[in-house]
Amino acid sequence: MTIEPPAPGEPRRPDGPRDPGDAWVVAEDGTRYWGRFGAAGLLAVDPARGVLLQHRVGWSHFGGTWALPGGALHQGESPLRGAVREAQEEAGVPDGAIVPRFTHVFDARIWRYTTVVADVADPFEPVISDPESLELAWVPPAIVDALPLHPGFAAAWPDLRARLDIRxxxxxxxxxxxxxxxxxxxxxxxxxxxxxxxxxxxxxxxxxxxxxxxxxxxxxxxxxxxxxxxxxxxxxxxxxxxxxxxxxxxxxxxxxxxxxxxxxxxxxxxxxxxxxxxxxxxxxxxxxxxxxxxxxxxx
CATH class of the missing domain: 3.40.50.1010 (5'-nuclease)
Incomplete structure (x- = not known):
């Protein structure tokens, strides 16, 4: 495993009181995963409108695909807090608007991605608040599969979809x-x-x-x-x-x-x-x- 900094044009965040984790983790087979400390994303579920998805900008990793608002975890940050923070930064999710229901983890041993599935308690309209999104949209679960999905999200979606009705x-x-x-x-x-x-x-x-x-x-x-x-x-x-x-x-x-x-x-x-x-x-x-x-x- 190696750690590589982001290349020119890839997202960087201002330095803060702790390491923001903005680096690639590279597996022995060359597979690259974003986030020195892992990554997390938020799947917000609104019973009337569907799930909130992000259409990724072309220059991003797997640009042009649909996935979740999310990104690298900061050092010492929990996946739950990281997913909410990233969704606020990328989609303008208001404080208190969502209530977590469950988490799903993809574990590559050297790196983990946590999906936080949360119910919308206070309906909101997403806002593109950084350059990583082409658009943000509420998508009915029945048609998610029809979109060009990020490979990681595509692999996780069947399990996530099967649990959306469990409360x-x-x-x-x-x-x-x-x-x-x-x-x-x-x-x-x-x-x-x-x-x-x-x-x-x-x-x-x-x-x-x-x-x-x-x-x-x-x-x-x-x-x-x-x-x-x-x-x-x-x-x-x-x-x-x-x-x-x-x-x-x-x-x-x-x-x-x-x-x-x-x-x-x-x-x-x-x-x-x-x-x-x-x-x-x-x-x-x-x-x-x-x-x-x-x-x-x-x-």
């Missing part, structure tokens, strides 16, 4: 999870539920490895929700976590929420170790994991 969610029986750890929760049930919510919020931000959810791909970012009851009622939502307060039975509220989530097409996992509740959830069609499953993810 995982995790619903947590907060009382059951809190009660599984003897840390004095009984002295302040609302405080204990709030601490659990905050830990789940951090998990929502970093995501869960695909096999843990029984899914393919690299990492998924499920929708997270939790049900609180009794003295724990009143805990508010946090970034990445919806909190439902049960007016009566917590179990009944969990079953009602699970029914609604499954009916909406979500691939739902409920976290509880309550045997009777597990039986009721089996009838709803939700997958069920015990409290240890969640605690291992939180740790």
């Amino acid at each position: 995982p969610a995790v619903l947590v029986d907060a009382a059951n999870v809190v009660g599984a750890v003897p840390d004095g929760w009984w002295r302040d049930r609302q405080g204990a539920a709030t601490r659990l919510r905050d830990r789940i919020a951090r998990l929502a931000e970093r995501g869960i490895e695909a096999p843990t959810l029984g899914l393919e791909g690299m990492r998924w970012f499920p929708l997270f929700a939790m049900v609180v009851e009794g003295a724990a009622r009143g805990v508010e939502d946090a970034d990445g976590v919806r909190v439902f307060s049960a007016d009566g039975s917590g179990d009944d509220e969990i079953v009602r929420r699970a029914q609604a989530m499954v009916a909406s097409g979500l691939r739902l996992t409920v976290v509880t170790s309550d045997r009777e509740l597990r039986r009721r959830l089996d009838e709803v069609g939700a997958a069920v994991e015990g409290t240890r499953w969640l605690l291992e993810q939180l740790d």
